[in-house]
Amino acid sequence: MTSKQRSQAVSDGGGSSSLRHVAQLAGVSVATASRVMSGSSHPVSELTRQRVLSAADRLAFEPNRLARALVTARSQTIGVIVHDISDPYFGDIVKGLEDGLEVEDYRLFVASSVRDPDKETSYVRAFLAHQVDAVVFAASSITDPGYIETVQSLMRRFQARGGVVVTLSDHVIDGHRVIFDNHQAMADMVGYLFERGHRSIGYIGGPSELEVSRVRLAGYHAAVAELGLESGSGHVAEGGFTVTGGSAAMADLLANVEVTAVVAANDLMAIGAMRHLLTSGKAVPDDISVAGLDDIAIAEYGPVPLTTMRVPTYEIGRRGAEILLEGLDGGEPEDASVVGEIIERDSVRSV
């Protein structure tokens, strides 16, 4: 035994031990130790198996996943891109992913792009460098030509060498998808208001740079047209996807047209709209009804409990995980589709 070997053998209580130490202690070859620790299908006698196991136990051996990944070309890690992890919308999705992936022992890298194309591509690159087995885009596309081209090509190469990619929101990249139909959701919400007797329905839209804003607005227009409702450019106002954006847009709307109901592109804006209404002396829903879309946590506890449509974020994550696992297994999973549900609370009344 060289002095180097001795010092390692003695490191029992200190640093991390390798398969070599386990093998040594058990009196077998590294190969054999590997076979029992990795659950290989290669047969090992019960006696030696026990010896290895107890040696591993005594050394508190934990296999080095990096080394394993290097040879198996499977890292058991997955990269997730979100817009912003502090946004519960994405938090829920990530949670769903986590739960769905847990059984298979995958670890998640999470990165917030804050909608910056450069950041996002750099994160994607980093994921690839870390040899993730899959990357999931939880957030919808950024509409930047350079970004799209780069990520597109990166992902193609990735897929060519066996990588799996799944998108959880409207995205241009090709990969497996779980789809929430924002167009239909908004149209349904307008339909719901129509059924409650509303005939003049205003729309408070989000920033047009975001794919999801456009899709939801299109859903509103489609429903209005189909139902033959009043509409004109005065019926729609835009603002940022925030409470203050919603307030401002509500003010614009009020200045132009008379409506009995308003639907907002998301709940935050709906809450802003309510606040503006309330502070300017109008009652919700008695004077004007307000509906949102998303069903974020705040929705239930706002100034007036908000009627909205729940988008099943957690479930989106779960389904994403299923698809991902199937893809990783070499299967060709079908895209999943997920539907919303209108949550009736107090901000809409029948007329």
Add this chain to the structure above:
Amino acid sequence: MTSKQRSQAVSDGGGSSSLRHVAQLAGVSVATASRVMSGSSHPVSELTRQRVLSAADRLAFEPNRLARALVTARSQTIGVIVHDISDPYFGDIVKGLEDGLEVEDYRLFVASSVRDPDKETSYVRAFLAHQVDAVVFAASSITDPGYIETVQSLMRRFQARGGVVVTLSDHVIDGHRVIFDNHQAMADMVGYLFERGHRSIGYIGGPSELEVSRVRLAGYHAAVAELGLESGSGHVAEGGFTVTGGSAAMADLLANVEVTAVVAANDLMAIGAMRHLLTSGKAVPDDISVAGLDDIAIAEYGPVPLTTMRVPTYEIGRRGAEILLEGLDGGEPEDASVVGEIIERDSVRSV
């Protein structure tokens, strides 16, 4: 050139390329290629540097971080344990960590323990197996003896081999800390109510299994004693850390004692308390003032905008990142400390 080599050289547009391909294309050794790609201090002539760079570019070479980590013993990854990533409280912290770590190019593993000791230890083990450079406990301790012992010993070994550990919430593990003084925060909030003229202040507490509940309750008691306020067992009620928990506790409190103000262990419970008050015909703040603690997003937009104390979650993450970086650099960073700030909104009035 063997056929194997050819097929790899040709894989230009397909799979990922290794340093060997780059070296080959540039007509240099792998060692030299490595030196330019890794920014080694070993000198390389400008000419060959350019040759390597352009070869790397043509092959879209991206170094394999796993292989690098194996030899350098630095993975550039960090494991983060939270209670629940869909909880914006933790989302904010993680965001802060992300932002603080971005410049140094670290990747984050995130895992939600959902306060399950077994899950949490298994995640910690997994992080170690993936050779993270640091682990951060964003969530406070789970009070389970077996859990504590296991994690304690795991972390000691980890630190012994150079790993960095930082805790962002009351935690028993030793490591670097960023501290938010929950005791003081609650005492300050009681003091604030006192200054507003309140002399009979009720307390709505969270589940006693959680360290943070106990600490905040202790802060309340300390302040009440120091200020010489009315108090008795009737003045405090407990419930889950949720809106419904807050409602129920509020009902209990009302049954036992008369108060002019109530402070809740967190904002969710404060909102629950307000809802109970409002639905049972009492006005907030005219009949009873309500204060919370945390300043979650909902706080501002609740039934009545909530007066509360902001705990600077994002900043906690940022500071955690700084400490972590310093520790990784071999330094001995001091613990950081972070303070709250009372946010005055509409739920408290002076009497």
Add this chain to the structure above:
DNA sequence: CTAGTGGTGGCAAACGTTTACAAGGCCGTG
């Protein structure tokens, strides 16, 4: 003209695994 020096480059080992291949022992069968 030779020896020393400094700047570049390559060889090969190492990190901790997995796994193809081969080899040894033992048993049963012919």
Add this chain to the structure above:
DNA sequence: CACGGCCTTGTAAACGTTTGCCACCACTAG
């Protein structure tokens, strides 16, 4: 008694990097 085969184990190469050590070259100085 010899041979084939199965069961178990070991040997060594491989994954893609980094890095210690050495070698080479061109200069410069004596």
